[in-house]
Amino acid sequence: xxxxxxxxxxxxxxxxxxxxxxxxxxxxxxxxxxxxxxxxxxxxxxxxxxxxxxxxxxxxxxxxxxxxxxxxxxxxxxxxxxxxxxxxxxxxxxxxxxxxxxxxxxxxxxxxxxxxxxxxxxxxxxxxxxxxxxxxxxxxxxxxxxxxxxxxxxxxxxxxxxxxxxxxxxxxxxxxxxxxxxxxxxxxxxxxxxxxxxxxxxxxxxxxxxxxxxxxxxxxxxxxxxxxxxxxxxxxxxxxxxxxxxxxxxxxxxxxxxxxxxxxxxxxxxxxxxxxxxxxxxxxxxxxxxxxxxxxxxxxxxxxxxxxxxxxxxxxxxxxxxxxxxxxxxxxxxxxxxxxxxxxxxxxxxxxxxxxxxxxxxxxxxxxxxxxxxxxxxxxxxxxxxxxxxxxxxxxxxxxxxxxxxxxxxxxxxxxxxxxxxxxxxxxxxxxxxxxxxxxxxxxxxxxxxxxxxxxxxxxxxxxxxxxxxxxxxxxxxxxxxxxxxxxxxxxxxxxxxxxxxxxxxxxxxxxxxxxxxxxxxxxxxxxxxxxxxxxxxxxxxxxxxxxxxxxxxxxxxxxxxxxxxxxxxxxxxxxxxxxxxxxxxxxxxxxxxxxxxxxxxxxxxxxxxxxxxxxxxxxxxxxxxxxxxxxxxxxxxxxxxxxxxxxxxxxxxxxxxxxxxxxxxxxxxxxxxxxxxxxxxxxxxxxxxxxxxxxxxxxxxxxxxxxxxxxxxxxxxxxxxxxxxxxxxxxxx
Amino acid sequence: xxxxxxxxxxxxxxxxxxxxxxxxxxxxxxxxxxxxxxxxxxxxxxxxxxxxxxxxxxxxxxxxxxxxxxxxxxxxxxxxxxxxxxxxxxxxxxxxxxxxxxxxxxxxxxxxxxxxxxxxxxxxxxxxxxxxxxxxxxxxxxxxxxxxxxxxxxxxxx
Numbered sequence: 001x002x003x004x005x006x007x008x009x010x011x012x013x014x015x016x017x018x019x020x021x022x023x024x025x026x027x028x029x030x031x032x033x034x035x036x037x038x039x040x041x042x043x044x045x046x047x048x049x050x051x052x053x054x055x056x057x058x059x060x061x062x063x064x065x066x067x068x069x070x071x072x073x074x075x076x077x078x079x080x081x082x083x084x085x086x087x088x089x090x091x092x093x094x095x096x097x098x099x100x101x102x103x104x105x106x107x108x109x110x111x112x113x114x115x116x117x118x119x120x121x122x123x124x125x126x127x128x129x130x131x132x133x134x135x136x137x138x139x140x141x142x143x144x145x146x147x148x149x150x151x152x153x154x155x156x157x158x159x160x161x162x163x164x165x166x167x168x169x170x171x172x173x174x175x176x177x178x179x180x181x182x183x184x185x186x187x188x189x190x191x192x193x194x195x196x197x198x199x200x201x202x203x204x205x206x207x208x209x210x211x212x213x214x215x216x217x218x219x220x221x222x223x224x225x226x227x228x229x230x231x232x233x234x235x236x237x238x239x240x241x242x243x244x245x246x247x248x249x250x251x252x253x254x255x256x257x258x259x260x261x262x263x264x265x266x267x268x269x270x271x272x273x274x275x276x277x278x279x280x281x282x283x284x285x286x287x288x289x290x291x292x293x294x295x296x297x298x299x300x301x302x303x304x305x306x307x308x309x310x311x312x313x314x315x316x317x318x319x320x321x322x323x324x325x326x327x328x329x330x331x332x333x334x335x336x337x338x339x340x341x342x343x344x345x346x347x348x349x350x351x352x353x354x355x356x357x358x359x360x361x362x363x364x365x366x367x368x369x370x371x372x373x374x375x376x377x378x379x380x381x382x383x384x385x386x387x388x389x390x391x392x393x394x395x396x397x398x399x400x401x402x403x404x405x406x407x408x409x410x411x412x413x414x415x416x417x418x419x420x421x422x423x424x425x426x427x428x429x430x431x432x433x434x435x436x437x438x439x440x441x442x443x444x445x446x447x448x449x450x451x452x453x454x455x456x457x458x459x460x461x462x463x464x465x466x467x468x469x470x471x472x473x474x475x476x477x478x479x480x481x482x483x484x485x486x487x488x489x490x491x492x493x494x495x496x497x498x499x500x501x502x503x504x505x506x507x508x509x510x511x512x513x514x515x516x517x518x519x520x521x522x523x524x525x526x527x528x529x530x531x532x533x534x535x536x537x538x539x540x541x542x543x544x545x546x547x548x549x550x551x552x553x554x555x556x557x558x559x560x561x562x563x564x565x566x567x568x569x570x571x572x573x574x575x576x577x578x579x580x581x582x583x584x585x586x587x588x589x590x591x592x593x594x595x596x597x598x599x600x601x602x603x604x605x606x607x608x609x610x611x612x613x614x615x616x617x618x619x620x621x622x623x624x625x626x627x628x629x630x631x632x633x634x635x636x637x638x639x640x641x642x643x644x645x646x647x648x649x650x651x652x653x654x655x656x657x658x659x660x661x662x663x664x665x666x667x668x669x670x671x672x673x674x675x676x677x678x679x680x681x682x683x684x685x686x687x688x689x690x691x692x693x694x695x696x697x698x699x700x701x702x703x704x705x706x707x708x709x710x711x712x713x714x715x716x717x718x719x720x721x722x723x724x725x726x727x728x729x730x731x732x733x734x
Numbered sequence: 735x736x737x738x739x740x741x742x743x744x745x746x747x748x749x750x751x752x753x754x755x756x757x758x759x760x761x762x763x764x765x766x767x768x769x770x771x772x773x774x775x776x777x778x779x780x781x782x783x784x785x786x787x788x789x790x791x792x793x794x795x796x797x798x799x800x801x802x803x804x805x806x807x808x809x810x811x812x813x814x815x816x817x818x819x820x821x822x823x824x825x826x827x828x829x830x831x832x833x834x835x836x837x838x839x840x841x842x843x844x845x846x847x848x849x850x851x852x853x854x855x856x857x858x859x860x861x862x863x864x865x866x867x868x869x870x871x872x873x874x875x876x877x878x879x880x881x882x883x884x885x886x887x888x889x890x891x892x
Binding site: 422425426429430432433436437 | 736738751752754755756757758759802803805839841842
């Protein structure tokens, strides 16, 4: 059998627990006792019989015992090494995936922000406001140059410009406020004119302080002015800005003349992402909690930027932002996307494992070259799982299952072979048979065989215990990994749907829609359809966007190819429409859970709706409903695919992930053969009836095979409550 | 006297240690065409050809299949049998070595002569010699003369 020549965890390694050291000592000392006994047996054989065949038989038996003991001694030495290595590598891989998930979550979020800022910059009230402000600036310049001019015409002119400006600023501020209340991820949004003066903001509490502030020397402003067209944006990495007291992460893009994507740059829209708040959520989610929901001691997670400075951490007092964290330099200077590193070092006075993973960006979004770090006490990697749920699987089945890494499986089998009680039993009974044959003189062999039997059964018993401990530990680790994956799957979908829910609320407030629905006589919805098409062209996840009037008749949609089919269709009995009409505040939205809808030919539809309120007000009567149709499969599949259990980037045997709704019906799945969409799943009820945010692991049989499963029920994300779905991740064990 | 215990189906049985040559794991059985089903086949034991009888079929219960736990008793032939400690033995076992394939073996126990009780009348069987009560268990001591002497009692086995 292949054995690693270098023993990393020898028995004197401090991480080896006292119990294991004691077990090792016991097994080894007992095995060593066997050799003198065997020697004694061999001597006795010469003494009691002259029959060379009998002597040989006894010798053979003794040698067999010696051989078994010898191989047990050798294997016991590597056994602990392998047991700890297995624990180490599985803990490391779990820690690595946590580090990766945290940065992934943030990157996906940032990607959405880049879409947002570009889309908002096209808003009419914004460019009108900037335009008015720029005109006012030019005029006030003129005014000062002719200082005491008596031209009353000009004075009136200036007056009217100022009036227009103040009106437009008010509207722009209202719209900015709307955005901020639809998308709760922003601390503030600011509109800046071409001179670099802040002219409108979203955050009412800070508006007075910010209006008129000059940001012309700030990088995000300068870079936004340089953007070539509406598709470009600038992301200012963590820095200090006049807009805020703390560090800021600012996304900016140019406001262009008449909202034309290719128009002349007239100003800048800057959005201040609440990334500390967001990162805190993500970072803290990655850490294990005690019964009081406090993070366990010795566990930390944080992000560093490409300068190696902390930008956000789970413990802001201990690892303050803006400083270099006390971790090895190589962790702070990972070069390439997706690079990662493990080290052990003393952190906070404890010997810790430090895992770092450099962001890979997401899709075609490069990210800001941040690195995610997770710090955990080394001791925690080797902790025993106290809670031992009985899954109805024997340790022996487990040890021979796919859960156990190949090298460990070999060791197990080797131990099983050697500790097979049958072998020792056979040797000792045959010994007794021999001894009996020798008559009286043979009696002196009895204690020898007795001892061999005793030692044999006590060492094999001990080894079996260790093996079963090892295999249950591996099972628990694997279950933990599955639970983590299910948690990741549901989080990603919730975060994504949160964005969609924000989108639908914001779009419903578009002036084009309420204008068109107000004039019921004209029935001219071409503008509306055009507007919907513009929106949909910036996003890839919607099959269609439709608008239904108050009678439930579809009057406009975004995709030309569906127009014939949808036009005039009555949707008044559909849940999404009814919910939409109930809406009286712009912060509300409706949703129709994944189901079959006649509006779409595809198998499953997920429809979100927003109320189009009278005069585009924040509170009012709904004039109609905006419905957005998700490309549900295209949304759910990549997320599920990313959460299938893998080993070295290959999907493990029978690995699959799927979502279920409240009726326990699968709504999306990576394995249509075994867990098909639309069918009720047959998994343990504990996994189906979870409470909000709860996770559990289990084991079940399906399709004639044994699976293990990790499940997490949605806990929503920010103010988005989720649709009570549960994510499940499974893999085969035999 | 020492007895080796083993299971056939759910029954514990025992044979005297002195009649055993060796106990081995089931290896390859060479089938003999035309032999009764009760014979598993021949095995090569230290150069000797030994016929192996399936204990399960011999007692009319489930057949014993070779597993990790099943074992084959190799019994001595007459010429190998001798008096040990002066205890009386069945003088005639079998002219040849014979194997008995059993489900699994248990430990070795000492049974005094006065513990041996005659087989109750309602369970008389030509193979059974004595019954021994050990705690809650009843152990049936086999009569090796009968079970192993195929030549004499072929009818019973087939």
